[in-house]
Amino acid sequence: MSHRYATFIKAINLSIDYVVLNVSMILAYLIVDKSYIIWINNKNYLPIVLVFNLIWLLSANITRFYEQVLTKDSIHTYRGVFKTYLLFLSLICFTVLIIIGTKAYYITRQYLFYSLALFAILLGLWKLIFLAIRKSDRALLTDFRKAVIIGAGRIGTDLYNFINYNPERGYKIVGFFDDNTPIANVSLYLGHTDECIQYVKSHNIDEIFCTLPNSQSDKIEQLMMAADQNLIRFKLVPEFYYTHRPTFVQNFGHIPVISIRPEPLENMLNRFFKRLFDMAFSLFIILFVFSWLFPIMAILIKLSSPGPVFFVQKRSGRDNLAFNCYKFRSMQVNTDSDNKQATRGDARITKIGAFMRRTNLDELPQFVNVLLGNMTVVGPRPHMLKHTEEYSKLIDKFMVRHFLKPGITGWAQVNGLRGETKTTADMLQRVEADVWYLENWSFLLDLKIIFLTFWGTVKGDKNAF
Template sequence: MVNRYATFISTINLLIDYIMLNVSMFIAYLIIDRPETWLADNKYLLVILVFNLIWLLSTNITGLYEQVLNKDSILTYRDFLKAYLLFIFLLSFVIIVIGIQSYLVTRLYLLYAVFLFGFFVGAWKVIFLVIRKNNRGMIINDRTIIIVGSGRIAMDIFQYFENHKHSGYRVLGFFDDKAARVAEIGLYLGSVSDVITYTLENSVHEIFCALPTSESKQIEDLMLEADKHLIRFKIVPEYIKSKKLMQVQNYDHIPVISVRPEPLESVLNRSIKRLFDVVFSLFVIVFVISWLFPILAIIIKLQSKGPVFFTQVRSGKDNIPFKCFKFRSMRVNNDADQRQASRTDDRITPIGAFMRKTSLDEFPQFFNVLIGSMSVVGPRPHMVSHTERYSQLIDQFMVRHFLKPGITGWAQISGFRGETKTTEDMLQRVEADVWYLENWSFLLDLKIIFLTFWNVVKGEENAF
């Protein structure tokens, strides 16, 4: 999508955001400190530098200034909120590391500055979106295109441009050797052999080729002719039975399409997640399990015979089995590796019912997290027998094993916790797990942890 002033307007957005940031800091200073000492207060020089650098880092990570003319209003505000929340998180982290009193900057000053910045930039984004909506004709360069082919993917790209009039593209029509496919929408322009002639006579800017791969000779000939006449040529890849966002990687001159995005394939993202797992699990082990374990151990032993811990082999990352630890919540039985717990399960002990309701039985899994066989957040690990069964019934079931299993996950906070009575119940859980795999972010993990805690506090119907 080509926009006349895309780079210029992105730069303007960036500059105004930075002006808002520094104005917010100055107003906060006027409110909290004495105005006459602003220039003499060298302590604020580092504060200004830190604020500006952290906002730069936050916007680069979230891509706030990318495609500012094409993103719809919801996506624009979503990216702003992501950048703003990341800004607050990183700023808080830096303050904790260097100490809030290191440069005599008060908490009240930081609170005023961050609040004012969020308000000013939020208001500016509204103004920008209104200006953009009313002046699209001036800032977006309308380009005429034709589509070669009339199959499903050709109709999909046509429908996209019809639904996104602000994209900067206007479809003139279709070229295909089978006219009947597009005759009904009145946009048939001719056969494939007529493409170049029509393009030159009508000053078409770009050709979108959506021919099937079986027509590779025609595609190559069209591409060579378009290059000769300085016409931009774009190939729409043919992929079957997929409506998902895909990623394209280039291996030299060979484009390779990934069927799903996987943020945790990035070494940086995996390192961030692993670092958080280690720190969080150590915190829980030292400050919670250290005193909780002896209390629960005594009660578990008093109420039923058997070990304090229940250890079960479950399916892990890449479907590699591992030993999953839990506090034992049931009487020792022979069905533990086959039968799921149910609401009226007579195997559950009184303390077991309480632990399962409050998720305390899962706490030993923080040792699994520490040694690396699990993560704090991820798909829940299933019994090996369930993996073998459902992998035959649900197409995407094994996809969830691309990730380490977690103590909690997106499926659990979305209402798919507990017993899976039907294949449809398991399918919904798997779909939630796959969504998490495709949409992972550190902020999403924090959200899931918070909502898990909140669900424990308010109580969950499926927790038994």
């Protein structure tokens, strides 16, 4: 499948799914409602429409429903439909029946049943139609463009191998042009660079990829101008790049600047919305959970062992600045807390402490850290200062995680990378997950991580001890 169609088809899928969802709600309204008020004028009905739409977006994001819509076969497509619909159904029931309530908006259980049932049926039928259309038009979507590569060195060979192993990008490499006959890919050698434009014109080649080094800038400029004059797309591959990872290119005027990783939270608007959510969420937890749970936990902690209710420890924060991290004390007071990690069966952990650690209740005071601004709800977990110093010498990318504020939960934690790190390899996995989060942050990803954290707490985590 051509990579050029992926975003378009994904947008079409998402849009029609929303049409199906809202049509289902309208039909259910017409079937159940006896007030004869036109649905669009019913102010009690419209908030529920918004809730349904937002929850479908969240469910689809959690299950990655709209990824690879062009390449997933029918079994994987319907498996995705089933998983996403079940999650959607669960979140709707939880949100509408438990949090919002049905009386406030005069929404009956009968309406919920009809709307959800109609949505399931219509969604299943639409996906069947989509698969049929995709199968019949697969040849149209496979819009391969013929291309040549100027430069048969390391960069040109890497580019050829990538395109060869990723046909969904929509390119077919015809061959190479280079002033020196390449040792590798000799069968694909088409001639010297001066012969390229003529060959491209006579063989209806669509695009040219130029991988020549900067030392040949004059020749690159000549080829670029010739391609423009002959209506040929010319793409320049920079001489310097990281072979092991994607890069992020910004333009400073006419100067391209390559960043070794994207950082969505460097955008001030993204950072503002994340901070706004942090404050709202932490205030909600402190007012409606921490306020009544704190006296209970304080009594239980005091009864379990002598010492303070809170455990305060210096941790590494954003830009590696130390801050006081607050937790409910889950261990007996000891002199090893700043040097030794908790282990399975650790004798220092009290009985109530073991329960708090399994259910993550010991982390609850960190919402105060979030309000103070030295932590966030979702981000890399903060480490002891000693561990930061030790692992920064052992793992190359360890300090990258400190570009972000530390979080109460994170991508590493919901993927099972929590608890004791027995080896450097264990810490490396956690760091890679934290760096992935830094590069791929989105608000919906934060919501997904919060949901998975809650779900993990309910079902239990073998690494929580």
